[in-house]
Amino acid sequence: MLRRLLGVSAICLASSCCVIAGVKIGAVTCLTGALSSFGVSSVQGAKLAVEDINASGGLLGEPIELIVEDNGSKAGEAATIARKFISQDKVAAILGDLTSSATMEVAPLAQAAKIPLLTPSATNVAITRIGNYIFRSCFIDPFTGKVMARFALDHLQAKRAVLLTDVKQDYSVGVSDVIRSYFTENGGQIIASLAYSSGDTDFRTQLTEVRGRRPDVIFLPAYYTEAALILRQARQLGIGAPFVGGEGWDSPVLVQIAGKSADGNYYTNHFSAADPSERVKAFVDRYRAKYHATPDALAALWYDGARLLFLAVKRAGSADPEKIRDALASTRDFEGVTGSISIDENRNASKPGVILTIQNGETRMVQQVRP
Amino acid sequence: MDRLIEIVQQLVNGVSLGSIYALIALGYTMVYGVLRFINFAHGDIYMLGAYSGYLLAPYFAHFFKFGEFDTFTPQNTLFILSGAGLVMVLSMAICAVIGVLIERIAYRPLRQRPRLNVLITAIGVSLFLQNMTQYRLGADPKAFPQLIPIHVVGGLGNLTILTSQLAIILATILLLIVLRLIVMKTKMGLAMRALSLNPTACSIMGVNNDVVISFTFALGSALAAAAGILVSMDSPSINPLMGNLPGIKAFVAAVLGGIGNIPGAALGGLIIGILETLVVAIGFPQWRDGIAFAVLIVILLFKPTGILGRVEREKV
Numbered sequence: 001m002l003r004r005l006l007g008v009s010a011i012c013l014a015s016s017c018c019v020i021a022g023v024k025i026g027a028v029t030c031l032t033g034a035l036s037s038f039g040v041s042s043v044q045g046a047k048l049a050v051e052d053i054n055a056s057g058g059l060l061g062e063p064i065e066l067i068v069e070d071n072g073s074k075a076g077e078a079a080t081i082a083r084k085f086i087s088q089d090k091v092a093a094i095l096g097d098l099t100s101s102a103t104m105e106v107a108p109l110a111q112a113a114k115i116p117l118l119t120p121s122a123t124n125v126a127i128t129r130i131g132n133y134i135f136r137s138c139f140i141d142p143f144t145g146k147v148m149a150r151f152a153l154d155h156l157q158a159k160r161a162v163l164l165t166d167v168k169q170d171y172s173v174g175v176s177d178v179i180r181s182y183f184t185e186n187g188g189q190i191i192a193s194l195a196y197s198s199g200d201t202d203f204r205t206q207l208t209e210v211r212g213r214r215p216d217v218i219f220l221p222a223y224y225t226e227a228a229l230i231l232r233q234a235r236q237l238g239i240g241a242p243f244v245g246g247e248g249w250d251s252p253v254l255v256q257i258a259g260k261s262a263d264g265n266y267y268t269n270h271f272s273a274a275d276p277s278e279r280v281k282a283f284v285d286r287y288r289a290k291y292h293a294t295p296d297a298l299a300a301l302w303y304d305g306a307r308l309l310f311l312a313v314k315r316a317g318s319a320d321p322e323k324i325r326d327a328l329a330s331t332r333d334f335e336g337v338t339g340s341i342s343i344d345e346n347r348n349a350s351k352p353g354v355i356l357t358i359q360n361g362e363t364r365m366v367q368q369v370r371p
Numbered sequence: 372m373d374r375l376i377e378i379v380q381q382l383v384n385g386v387s388l389g390s391i392y393a394l395i396a397l398g399y400t401m402v403y404g405v406l407r408f409i410n411f412a413h414g415d416i417y418m419l420g421a422y423s424g425y426l427l428a429p430y431f432a433h434f435f436k437f438g439e440f441d442t443f444t445p446q447n448t449l450f451i452l453s454g455a456g457l458v459m460v461l462s463m464a465i466c467a468v469i470g471v472l473i474e475r476i477a478y479r480p481l482r483q484r485p486r487l488n489v490l491i492t493a494i495g496v497s498l499f500l501q502n503m504t505q506y507r508l509g510a511d512p513k514a515f516p517q518l519i520p521i522h523v524v525g526g527l528g529n530l531t532i533l534t535s536q537l538a539i540i541l542a543t544i545l546l547l548i549v550l551r552l553i554v555m556k557t558k559m560g561l562a563m564r565a566l567s568l569n570p571t572a573c574s575i576m577g578v579n580n581d582v583v584i585s586f587t588f589a590l591g592s593a594l595a596a597a598a599g600i601l602v603s604m605d606s607p608s609i610n611p612l613m614g615n616l617p618g619i620k621a622f623v624a625a626v627l628g629g630i631g632n633i634p635g636a637a638l639g640g641l642i643i644g645i646l647e648t649l650v651v652a653i654g655f656p657q658w659r660d661g662i663a664f665a666v667l668i669v670i671l672l673f674k675p676t677g678i679l680g681r682v683e684r685e686k687v
Contacts, residue, residue: 031510032505032510033510033610033612034512034610034612036509036510036511036512037511037512040511167656167657168657195656195657196651196656197656197657197659197660199616199660200656200659201602201606201608202384202388202605202606204384204531204533205381205384205648205651205652205656206651206656208380208531225512225608225610228608229606229608232606232607233606236521236522236523236533237523237531237533238523253511253512253514253608256513256514257512257514257607257608259514259517
């Protein structure tokens, strides 16, 4: 009892005397709910980056304090968390959110409070247009859309395509727009554009129509939960055309749910754990040792994003948001595990991507694509 | 002709979706019948049903060769159905026990209190079940094991009916018949009907109301569990929050049919399922979830007792 009392008073003393705490960074992502598989990976990646920096002396002489909050994959939650970060925690910068829709909630608040925000994985174009405090370290939807359309045209020799869009997700809508314009401009034809909403589990109504149109390829810029069910139901209905998706497919859950139906389809991604480069290998080994899992793209993106942000704070030499902002804006040739990242004048990242295919439940790299 | 097939196709899709709502709605309506309150944790029993199947299936996977058959054949049909049936019946039993426990622990102590207290408690139980499942089993979606081979039922021309959809429809019909027999032909069913008319008179006549109420919860929870298993066979992705929306829509179905009325709940479920499918088929997939609530508003405005409900006079 006495020891516990002593312990408690020691903590009280410690918290009252140490006014100068470490630099506070708020991280917001989806640890529970429909996209939790992404969210858990993202935090594991970011925590590895925290370890890195703290092992080499921390930021401004103090260990980093990463405050992780969960938006539950629900609309509206991310904004509440951002308000808490800004008014209560008084963070120096915000890392996140994971999806485009959630980041769209957070970014205007960060901009208004003049707190720099870096999203490692939100790819919708509109996000960085919100203001000069909003950055990203991944490529943007037009790049994904173009790569998907070009791959279908050149590699799959497809002419007639169906486009399936998740109308509830900014990511899906953004990629769909680019696919539609790029594919039609380059000799392809979109014979049908069909919509669904995330959270649906029955897509047979739409897929029955797809089957009637007999497309060469089906574009499916979706997140993994819906993508898996769509792949499964499509194959059950006898649709044989390959599906081409985006980085939203990248989760082991996709293959678990879709099973054999996942085979023979393609998706673009930020990162492949099968990449033979030294840097990627070292990262994959460390991640495996710590979490007993192979890092997916979200783990890699958030590892890179978190490190990029931390190093910007280091270069700024202060926790002053404006100085961090300037340091972020001047990032050039940052060597990350997802490739070399430079922040351009629109605060977007310019970096390469990969195309993967699924064979017997395993993902394989088909090709790397430069911007 | 194509038009006709298209319509029949969408009706089949709607009926298989509606069957699920019907099974869940029955639980709402039966509990309302005996206790006059809405058990908002009912949607989560449906989720627990799916998880029970998910946890039980591996124990039987070896014996019943789950996932090893690609199609139904005359030789293997009985074998496959008995395997899937066993998992379903065990999950129903587990959820029946959970339903009884919930009533015993959370609702019975509040039975003499204002009805609002128990309603709020039901929401609390719902949150508890969702979050406990997230905590114990993880929040990420899980792949439900394949209990029956899923393929297009042959011999129907251009009409595409999957074995899983057929299973949903047939299992629902079977369960509805069993429920009808229990309610109309057994002593317990008679007691349930008596209790819903007048609890005080019922207990004066020597009926043990507590037992009847427990039985009602068991029955409703078992039906919800069956719905959870059937849905997961059809779209094999389950998560701890999967009961939210179907639960609320089934509640609307129960109100639409006339809350407290058992055939009404089944009818309401079918109507909501068919409406939802039609809304998507005519090109408004964004309205899929909205339509149920639009129906709720219309019903409450124009016929608050529902399609088959009776007007209940407040006794002075």
